[in-house]
Amino acid sequence: MFLRLGWIGALVLAASVCGAQPTVQVLPGEQMRINVAAATAVPIIGGWELTLPMLNDNDGAYGVTVSFTQWWHFELTNLNPAGERLVFRITQARYGDTILPVASVNGGRYARLPATATPTRSGSSPYTFTFTWDVPPGTTSLRVAKYFPYTLPMYEAFRAWYRDEAFAGLLDEEVIGQSVEGRPIHLMTVTDKSVPDDDKVRVWVHTAVHPAETQAYFCTEGLTTFLLSGDPFARAILRRVIFNIVPMANPDGVALGNYRTNARSVNLENEWYAPYNSTVPETLAMRLKIEEFMGTEANVGSNPILLLLNLHSSHGLTYPFHFVHQGTWFQPGDPGAKPSVNAIERRWVDLLKARSPYVALGTSQSSNFNHPSRPYVEAMMHDRYSVKDAWQDVMAITFEGTYQAGPVTGVPNTDDDYRAVGWAIGQAIGDYFNIPEPTPTDAWIVY
Numbered sequence: 001m002f003l004r005l006g007w008i009g010a011l012v013l014a015a016s017v018c019g020a021q022p023t024v025q026v027l028p029g030e031q032m033r034i035n036v037a038a039a040t041a042v043p044i045i046g047g048w049e050l051t052l053p054m055l056n057d058n059d060g061a062y063g064v065t066v067s068f069t070q071w072w073h074f075e076l077t078n079l080n081p082a083g084e085r086l087v088f089r090i091t092q093a094r095y096g097d098t099i100l101p102v103a104s105v106n107g108g109r110y111a112r113l114p115a116t117a118t119p120t121r122s123g124s125s126p127y128t129f130t131f132t133w134d135v136p137p138g139t140t141s142l143r144v145a146k147y148f149p150y151t152l153p154m155y156e157a158f159r160a161w162y163r164d165e166a167f168a169g170l171l172d173e174e175v176i177g178q179s180v181e182g183r184p185i186h187l188m189t190v191t192d193k194s195v196p197d198d199d200k201v202r203v204w205v206h207t208a209v210h211p212a213e214t215q216a217y218f219c220t221e222g223l224t225t226f227l228l229s230g231d232p233f234a235r236a237i238l239r240r241v242i243f244n245i246v247p248m249a250n251p252d253g254v255a256l257g258n259y260r261t262n263a264r265s266v267n268l269e270n271e272w273y274a275p276y277n278s279t280v281p282e283t284l285a286m287r288l289k290i291e292e293f294m295g296t297e298a299n300v301g302s303n304p305i306l307l308l309l310n311l312h313s314s315h316g317l318t319y320p321f322h323f324v325h326q327g328t329w330f331q332p333g334d335p336g337a338k339p340s341v342n343a344i345e346r347r348w349v350d351l352l353k354a355r356s357p358y359v360a361l362g363t364s365q366s367s368n369f370n371h372p373s374r375p376y377v378e379a380m381m382h383d384r385y386s387v388k389d390a391w392q393d394v395m396a397i398t399f400e401g402t403y404q405a406g407p408v409t410g411v412p413n414t415d416d417d418y419r420a421v422g423w424a425i426g427q428a429i430g431d432y433f434n435i436p437e438p439t440p441t442d443a444w445i446v447y
């Protein structure tokens, strides 16, 4: 009955004031979340003012902390084909940064809105962000999001690309586990299969344990694109390095439009603590594979992981950065990491900054990991492996993208800026392992 009255009201308004009332939708698998039931629309001159309350992960179910109410993305249809002014009021936001939203018009590629649509923030947390956009004529459907989303169809397009026959000599994909809702957790193995593994080193990368930190997926796409590009340096790297890449660590979170958790509101990032017996399936799948590669003290893996990247993004900082662990670990119970681990982390950061002008703008943040249970993957790599004589030190670190500032002052970042960071990550991994970058002349000789 409510909907029917709303429809009649919209028809009346269509005749008298402006176009029909836009319809708000949240589509499954499209990394969308907003409170459709509580959304309201008020006619204004030439358009509508839409008030759209945010919702927490899993609509607040399973005991999720309210502070995780930080992702929004929705679709609008029933738009005025002549174009119209839309005023958006995004309410209940638990993040405070001013982020220029993105939109996809008629199913096209997402892009930042014009700078005139920069939101203004009001209230204290939870905040309201208000912005105005004059939707171009001819727009029949519109998607609007806090930041560039990474939907399941985008993920499947990426997988279809890297699984192409052309890359069969370089890439395999396996399923290492299932999410709570039964979605596969994929693992790519990328290396030059024509070269024996004996002298290779192993790199592990996992992507967006926090599902709406989408900069992570774009980094992983950029890294994979570099590795498969045929670039002479990439080819040299793949003769020496085995890459194990989890391209989507939390597929349920993406499908459901969660910001930070899986389908049961578990923050997977905090599931790596000793005694390493978490049964949360997404983390378990990755941990078992890492343990398989590392082996045991009595039987160390043939190519244990030497470099591990945990890809995320952060609010509240301007430029991309790493969490570098203080070199304060000397005995069990100490915070931080071994001084020698701190040294290789700082070396890694310097190498990536040398390859990425965008990353070079950022400032490393210090982490001493003094959380008593040390629940992060890096802490697991420090405590179980780097501190033991059986293994070499593992350079395990979290890299964080950010939401607004881009490599060019005053121009907000894009998905492609993070793909470029991913490309630079590939080059910096070559540098980290002292693999010479072939000169153009070398390339002719070698290939």
Ligand SMILES: [Zn+2]
Pocket (backbone or CB within 6 Å): 210, 213, 312, 313
């Ligand atoms: Zn995160």
